[in-house]
Amino acid sequence: MTKKIETNVEYDLICVGGGIMSATLALISKILQPELKVLIVERLDTVAQESSAAWNNAGTGHSALCELNYCPQEENGSVSIKKAIEICKQFEVSKQFWSFLVEEGLIDNPEDFIKNVPHHSWVTGKENSDYLEARFKAFKEHYLFDSIEFTRDIDKMKSWFPLIAEERSSEEEMAASRIERGAEVNYGNLTKQLFHILETKYNTPVHCNMEVQDVDPSPDIDWTVELKDLKTKEEHHIESKHVFIGAGGASLLLLQKVEIEEKEGYGGFPVSGEWLVCRNEAIIKQHNAKVYSKAGPNDPPMSTPHLDTRYIDGKRELLFGPFAGFSPKFLKEGSNFDLLKSIQFDNLSPMLGAFWHNLPLTKYLVEQVSMNHDDRMDELRKFYKNAKSEDWVLLVAGQRVQIIKKDEYEGGKLQFGTEVVSSKNGSITCLLGASPGASTATHVMMSVLEKAFPEILISEKGKQLLRKMLPMYNTELTKELFEVQLEKSKKALKL
Numbered sequence: 001m002t003k004k005i006e007t008n009v010e011y012d013l014i015c016v017g018g019g020i021m022s023a024t025l026a027l028i029s030k031i032l033q034p035e036l037k038v039l040i041v042e043r044l045d046t047v048a049q050e051s052s053a054a055w056n057n058a059g060t061g062h063s064a065l066c067e068l069n070y071c072p073q074e075e076n077g078s079v080s081i082k083k084a085i086e087i088c089k090q091f092e093v094s095k096q097f098w099s100f101l102v103e104e105g106l107i108d109n110p111e112d113f114i115k116n117v118p119h120h121s122w123v124t125g126k127e128n129s130d131y132l133e134a135r136f137k138a139f140k141e142h143y144l145f146d147s148i149e150f151t152r153d154i155d156k157m158k159s160w161f162p163l164i165a166e167e168r169s170s171e172e173e174m175a176a177s178r179i180e181r182g183a184e185v186n187y188g189n190l191t192k193q194l195f196h197i198l199e200t201k202y203n204t205p206v207h208c209n210m211e212v213q214d215v216d217p218s219p220d221i222d223w224t225v226e227l228k229d230l231k232t233k234e235e236h237h238i239e240s241k242h243v244f245i246g247a248g249g250a251s252l253l254l255l256q257k258v259e260i261e262e263k264e265g266y267g268g269f270p271v272s273g274e275w276l277v278c279r280n281e282a283i284i285k286q287h288n289a290k291v292y293s294k295a296g297p298n299d300p301p302m303s304t305p306h307l308d309t310r311y312i313d314g315k316r317e318l319l320f321g322p323f324a325g326f327s328p329k330f331l332k333e334g335s336n337f338d339l340l341k342s343i344q345f346d347n348l349s350p351m352l353g354a355f356w357h358n359l360p361l362t363k364y365l366v367e368q369v370s371m372n373h374d375d376r377m378d379e380l381r382k383f384y385k386n387a388k389s390e391d392w393v394l395l396v397a398g399q400r401v402q403i404i405k406k407d408e409y410e411g412g413k414l415q416f417g418t419e420v421v422s423s424k425n426g427s428i429t430c431l432l433g434a435s436p437g438a439s440t441a442t443h444v445m446m447s448v449l450e451k452a453f454p455e456i457l458i459s460e461k462g463k464q465l466l467r468k469m470l471p472m473y474n475t476e477l478t479k480e481l482f483e484v485q486l487e488k489s490k491k492a493l494k495l
């Protein structure tokens with residue numbers, strides 16, 4: 001029997017959405033202050049079914065070890081690794097949180113959600129190979145990346161990623177780099193485990209089939225959350241001091257209903273993802289790597305093609321993509337009217353400005369949408385020359401809603417990262433955007449906590465717990481601290 005939702009309780013925090021963000025925020029909050037009354041509501045019949053589901057994302061532990069978009073080339077030819085350092089630290093903070101859960105006995109088998117799969121970058125042509133070498137040299141100088149290897153040698157590449165290197169000779173100009181400690185993460189499994197811990201160890205209810213329809217200011221405490229039980233059609237009004245909108249792509253639609261001025265001017269543009277998934281076991285076995293190449297000159301960063309080993313439902317898989325699709329829905333299980341509904345008076349000008357200044361993105365999307373199976377196979381063959389059409393099938397991944405916001409000069413701009421929008425007092429927080437995504441959930445949710453519950457973070461108990469749980473959070477990172485922590489999480493997560 002499903003438990004009944006408690007409506008006469010005044011909650012401290014209601015998390016909207018059963019994805020990795022709500023799971024992470026709710027669990028960190030409960031660990032820091034177990035007496036908080038927290039409620040999670042999800043509109044689908046189970047958690048982790050949208051972007052956080054294993055097949056709906058690429059499962060990369062984004063730590064800038066292989067993604068070239070975090071290392072732009074400057075005009076003088078040097079490669080900037082500033083953004084890469086930031087992303088790398090954020091993933092290490094996530095690993096620390098998961099390690100803490102293992103060490104506390106809350107997670108038994110980390111291998112159910114995280115595995116070591118080496119991360120590679122691979123490029124062709126002289127200009128790209130020279131860029132990769134410049135990046136390698138910059139990486140070598142920094143302790144976060146100094147284990148990087150670089151090669152232009154085809155035999156070395158054959159040992160790193162044989163499928164890509166086969167049928168190629170030393171005549172072809174190519175270069176590759178490798179960092180052994182890369183991670184493959186099943187964010188879907190992880191999310192389910194986090195909710196399980198919340199329900200069984202922290203007495204935190206997770207209610208599915210419950211759709212949040214609106215969030216209104218409340219005369220008594222801060223917010224009234226209007227919920228609809230999608231099975232019984234019953235409506236509930238529940239009060240909470242804090243609300244976190246972690247509704248993935250649909251966060252924007254909910255934020256637009258909340259009466260706070262900070263929401264003004266935000267819009268969203270949905271881009272769906274698609275993968276080619278290998279169905280030939282003999283081929284899958286020959287690749288044990290994540291191999292990221294370079295996106296086209298005007299293509300968005302999330303279009304970077306990659307050939308990835310995945311571990312899903314206890315099975316090794318091989319996936320290539322992403323290809324972009326267009327759907328006006330903001331969630332995979334969303335409505336065809338989502339995009340239309342999101343266009344309002346206050347974001348019309350930013351939306352038009354962003355559209356006008358991103359015509360190459362529109363061109364890229366039109367090209368992607370018009371691709372058939374043969375065209376996609378041709379893209380795959382740029383990586384793996386011998387790929388056979390009959391071995392690969394197309395699978396639809398999750399929806400990303402890219403942020404559009406006001407811009408002084410261009411009217412509106414399209415942003416590929418994530419952003420936490422909050423009311424002045426932090427009682428309502430909302431996460432927009434989807435990159436780098438699940439990998440940095442701990443870092444992003446700590447920024448939500450800083451806005452919503454600063455008193456917990458500055459309390460002596462809170463500080464002590466945080467030092468134990470996230471030793472790299474808000475600390476000046478040193479080589480020594482990083483190396484000690486890297487070893488610790490390697491052991492805890494069995495990497």
Ligand SMILES: Cc1cc2nc3c(=O)[nH]c(=O)nc-3n(C[C@H](O)[C@H](O)[C@H](O)COP(=O)(O)OP(=O)(O)OC[C@H]3O[C@@H](n4cnc5c(N)ncnc54)[C@H](O)[C@@H]3O)c2cc1C
Binds near residue numbers: 053061187397398
């Ligand atoms: C194609 C693709 C590839 C990606 N690859 C990677 C990767 O390799 N590495 C990485 O780290 N990240 C990746 N990401 C990003 C990552 O998947 C997301 O950032 C992350 O899963 C978002 O988690 P979330 O909790 O915010 O949203 P979601 O997992 O989408 O969860 C939101 C939940 O809210 C629910 N919901 C929505 N509206 C309501 C409502 N009104 N009431 C109640 N519930 C509601 C939804 O049903 C859903 O379950 C990728 C994403 C995509 C689409």
